[in-house]
Amino acid sequence: AVALEDQKFSLQEVLDTFKLCLSENKEVHLEQYVAGWRGLVRFMNSLGSVFSFISKDAVNKIQILVNHLNSETGAHYVTIQSMVRYELDNQLVDLTKRGSFPESGCRTLLRLHRALRWLELFLERLRTSTEDSKTSAMCSEAYNESLSQHHPWIIRKAAGTAFWALPGRAQFFDVMNVGVPDQVVAMLGDAMPLISEVYQVTEDLYAQNNLLELP
Numbered sequence: 001a002v003a004l005e006d007q008k009f010s011l012q013e014v015l016d017t018f019k020l021c022l023s024e025n026k027e028v029h030l031e032q033y034v035a036g037w038r039g040l041v042r043f044m045n046s047l048g049s050v051f052s053f054i055s056k057d058a059v060n061k062i063q064i065l066v067n068h069l070n071s072e073t074g075a076h077y078v079t080i081q082s083m084v085r086y087e088l089d090n091q092l093v094d095l096t097k098r099g100s101f102p103e104s105g106c107r108t109l110l111r112l113h114r115a116l117r118w119l120e121l122f123l124e125r126l127r128t129s130t131e132d133s134k135t136s137a138m139c140s141e142a143y144n145e146s147l148s149q150h151h152p153w154i155i156r157k158a159a160g161t162a163f164w165a166l167p168g169r170a171q172f173f174d175v176m177n178v179g180v181p182d183q184v185v186a187m188l189g190d191a192m193p194l195i196s197e198v199y200q201v202t203e204d205l206y207a208q209n210n211l212l213e214l215p
């Protein structure tokens with residue numbers, strides 16, 4: 001039998017997972033959100049070991065959220081909405097400076113949420129790119145417009161260096177394993193609105209609760 005990690009997988013399946021996390025009443029289900037992130041990490045690992053410092057941090061954050069889900073208070077973590085309500089009502093979040101709750105669900109998810117914005121910007125560039133577009137340029141432009149604003153200089157430097165190791169557009173499309181470039185573009189066209197919606201629902205929730213700058 002082939003180990004699960006060795007099986008070829010399609011980025012489409014990963015993006016589909018994000019579709020599952022949004023319920024009809026616009027609640028974001030944490031288990032599916034985390035599953036989507038697991039898939040993204042697998043995809044990133046298949047791009048090479050240069051990205052492992054990035055995926056390690058993502059895996060850490062995923063694990064923190066999974067631990068909350070599996071804890072005795074797990075029932076409060078079923079959706080991002082219930083998580084925010086529970087942690088705020090019970091003063092389980094460091095609001096202005098790091099202190100007693102370095103692993104709150106709210107601050108941990110915020111880091112992934114900001115990275116989701118990077119993903120949105122990057123995939124949109126990829127979708128509208130042409131054959132001679134450079135993945136490293138698309139990646140760093142997306143990063144500079146989003147995540148980088150929350151990162152100290154040293155992380156920005158390391159990230160910028162890693163971007164140079166990205167495979168070119170053709171190979172990147174291959175690794176996505178969705179089909180010929182036209183099919184990749186079509187898949188991204190379908191998937192993007194869903195990713196954007198998950199992002200926007202979370203963004204609005206965090207904004208309403210003044211959580212966008214959690215330390």
Ligand code: 1PZ
Pocket residue numbers: 040041043044047051053054057058111112114115118119139143147155159166215
């Ligand atoms: C496909 C190429 C991948 C490019 C990914 C672009 C993002 C670069 C991010 C570099 C972050 C590296 C390491 C760790 C940073 C942490 O300091 C921050 C803040 O957390 P804190 O220190 O406050 O606990 N972590 C993050 O910002 C979360 C980063 C998650 C990155 C996930 C990328 C997912 C890529 C999916 C690939 C399709």
